Amino acid sequence: MKKKYLALVLAACMTASLAACGSTAADTSAPAATTEEAADTAAAESTEAADTAAATGEHGPSSEAAPAWEDYDARIAAIRSETDLVKREALMHEAEDELMNTWAVVPLYYYNDSYLQKTDVENIYSNLFGFKYFGFAKTPTNTLDLQIASEPDKLDPALNSTVDGACLAILNFSGLFAYDENGQLVPELADSYEMSEDGMTYTFTMKDGLKWSDGEALDANDVLYSWNRLADENTAADYSYLCSVFATKDDGTLDIEASEDGKTFTAHLNAPCAYFLDLCAFPAFYPVPQQAVEAADGADTNPGAWALEAGFVGSGPFVLTEWKHNESMTYEPNPNYWAADKVSLTKINFMLSSDDTAIYNAFQDGSLQFADTIPTDMMATVKDTPEYHKIPTLGTYYCGFNVNSELFAGKTVEEAAAMREAFTLLIDRQYIVDAIAQANQEVANTFIPTGMSDGNGGEFRANDDAYTYPDEENVGYFNPTDMEGNTEKAIELLKSAGYEFDESGMLSANTPINMTYLTNDSEGNVKIGEAIQQDFAMIGINVTVETREWSVFLNERKDGQFDFAREGWLADYNDPINMLEMWETTSGNNDMQFGR
Template sequence: MKNRVITALLVGAMVLSSAAPVFAGETEVATEAAAATAETESATEGAASTKSSAAAPDWDEYNSLINQIYSETDMKARKALMHKAEDLLMDTGAVVPLYFYNDIYMLNKDCTGLYANLFGFKYFAYMSAPNNELNANLASEPDHLDPALNSTVDGACLAILNFSGLYAYDKDNKLVPELADGEPQESEDGLTYTFKMKPGLKWSDGDTLDANDVVYSWNRLANPDTAADYSYLIDSMNVAKKDDGTLDIEASDDGSTFTVHLAKPCAYFLDLCAFPAFFPVPQQAIEKADPDGKNPGAWALEAGFVGSGPFTLTSWTHNQSMTYEKNPNYWNADAVSLNKINFMLSADDTAIYNAYKDGSLQFIDTVPNDEIPNVINNDDFYIIPNLGTYYACFNVNSSLFDGKTPEQAAEMRKAFSLLIDRQWIVDSVGQTGQEPAGTFIPDGMADGMGGVFDTNDDDYTYPVTWKFGDKDAVGYYDPSTTGPTDDNIAEARKLLEDAGYEFTDDNKLSDSTPINIEYLTNDGTGHVAVAQSMQQDLAAIGINMTINSEEWNVFLNDRKNGNFDFAREGWFADYNDPINMLEMWQTSSGNNDAQFGR
């Protein structure tokens, strides 16, 4: 899930989150349909031949590998396939991991009950605050409040205020039934799940919510016309399809049960039932706002839309503030003590921090880079674990690689990566104990067999993919030793010379073969500090990198549509399985910012 948190830690999906996704970049509604149509057309091709620039890697093998992983039931073989996919991804040099996330926030001591999960979601619903009112900053203007269209972590945090899923995470990071009434009934072969819905469920407008709403919403997520970046999770979950192409899911006649049929078992099935993209949404409101189906997010662009969560959005002054008020029709409303949550919408981390210091805000998700040493030992400053990676990404179709072979383009990108001083970024920008990243899948992610995915064993050397400098093991590099050292400069020079570049005697690019590149980022002192660090590192051999900082919505749109050479990215896992970090790079994925196969 791309992340959008504006802090020295750069926490935040999708990811975006990403992902998001924190979670991939999303567009304004007016431009979303056209961009997404191209992606969904690609999605229908599956692992069929894909076309992109001559310098881009052939992505057919990768697409096929992901499909194999989806269908593989032997867990050891599945792990080996995922290692192969990760190696293919990293060998392109297009994804440049910088560090593995942790998360930070500041919370006034008069406020209690906030909790978060490993995927960056923050749960405000069961908090206590003076006068039962919380003033907070989560991020700037959200891109989508429709949970099927959102692909950012801040958007997910808002989605779990507005909506409910079959399952949720509790304060102990455990999955618990939400709209579901207890555990589902599971068939012996693991292919059928039947959920009993809680009785008396209602939408925030008082209308009945039942299993039919879940059926509608899951089919809507899978429908290409919805243009959901996360539609590929339907395939990840292995949901079976009917002959007419709709999902093999059904509601009982009275709407009291919801049944899902899978084509293959899915170990993380219940995790996805707690993921916002799978939350039920109100069919009547959606179709009223978008009768011709051309603007799927139209129903949730202003305050007052129908939801099912503990709060409803009652006021929205765009780019300034949002007010959420308690939903009396929420199934667990008696457990909600807050009456109101007021969100300040801003990306100015200095203004946000000052508002916290003067008491205007009680919760903030960002701290200016130069303030971290002053607050890191305070009892209102929190550092919590996450599963995610902060990274930079090349557009494989960028004109930067014109005239190069795929191998030469990859060598160029690896030279860039080698010169970036990750340890300095962690120590001087992050400052809260992040770990330099040598690969995209975050450290500590489960392997599905009770172990950790990226560990050294007889079958795998971590973190593999290419030899950097004079290392003992071929394929190994230590991310804590990258940067413009003499050895790394010599290796980077060799990689670039292999790609056709010429150098002067002082290891600087010749005037006859310059490299000029633009780095795209969004606002925030931490993001800009990372960019400036990389700018200085690359200048060591004469690479001229300019920095372009954009507003969040514009930034996401440009990344999504490939309007960049090199860009900052962040991704929180959506569930604890490596496939989630790999499936986003399929050609058909709405989160494939690198433009692989396009």
């Protein structure tokens, strides 16, 4: 929720993009596949796709240096179908090993969420996945002025892939389930649900009298339409791959159904899914109004055309009544919200900005009551004040290499991986945490973060009898604190990839390395890029830091228009598969371009 990840300064909460696009669900007209069968099938499909790409020339400029990805895709398919939790965990460790051994994904630290909130503001809450709930906040004036990011990329919940967009979706829409102030799942549009004994079928009973903000009835048929829309390749939703949990019908649509009276909604899964109710609370699965979606000008070419300006129909506690692009958004209560009596605010005003200093000044002078961005040079000042809040989140701030970048032109797969490993080892993560992020984040040397469940009653990022990380003492793939040893190893790795160094350990002018680092333009993210630039310069590597406005950055990164880029991922639910399936070849969150 690859699947903005938030356009926030790293020093604040540095929440990051969520999101990806889709795998198709298995056909349940045949018996359930075993793990091996699923792996074989996925591998065959991946090989066929690779053969097609080879025949049509659909490869990046340096695809000979990119890692083969058929086995990874097959392993993800096997994880989805595996019902033995011990075997499933083992497969997920294998997937993370394969991902990390490409050295294209470069974890820097595990997230904390830091923000500023006035002491007279109450009942704003969040969860481990970076979602913030503003709809039930209480203030002395019954208005709330806040900042969470700059101009949002997309407000259609099915198309959004950012944390700030998710926070806005939560304000504007409702799901079958939601998270309460304690981070627990509770029914929202659903009144209750039943799960079959085998865990493969969920039946939801909808609340009575549900309405859209325009007064039209909202029922199970809206859920049916919206979930099939999310899965439809024509919608081009980054998160469509989440629909892989469902069985499918003969016509390829999801095996879901609504009763004739719209009172009940039933979903059939292709395997038991422990996090299915979490999906029901995830914004991509929020119902959207079919009539409004399909009647919008430009809907044929832009599925999100209906939600590009204020006034669109929703189902949440608030509706967007005014949108001054790149400046502000105003939300007012939705009188047709099912729990409208719990809303006390009369207006919520969002400041749209990535100017950390301006945001901080607005908070200091009282223009803002909540700020999700804190300037790096003010962190030490605010950390001991009652307005400063730090809460745990489940995610990883990282950066990554486009495996098809010209940076790796002429290299073998092994040489390109050695280059990326060298670059990974050169980054001083502790400096980034201490001098830039400044919220006591834990430096990272695995992609899946500390605290994430293994899906079998334990923590995934831990050594145990079944699995030991390669760097046993530091529980990861390398020691992020041994900068002297890491630098020496990095030079040797680059030598193995054909680069020359002089006696002082500086890269020879005969074999230069030049690359760009792409980031959005908020202060903390730019400073991290500059820190990496300095780390690489220590041995003569030239890095140019390029900044983009948030929405431009998101699209360039998604399209693979970069060498090296800033990334971040806050989990959408507490299971490692969420951070592994985003790297499938077909995923909309596969920014590193694996398999392409």
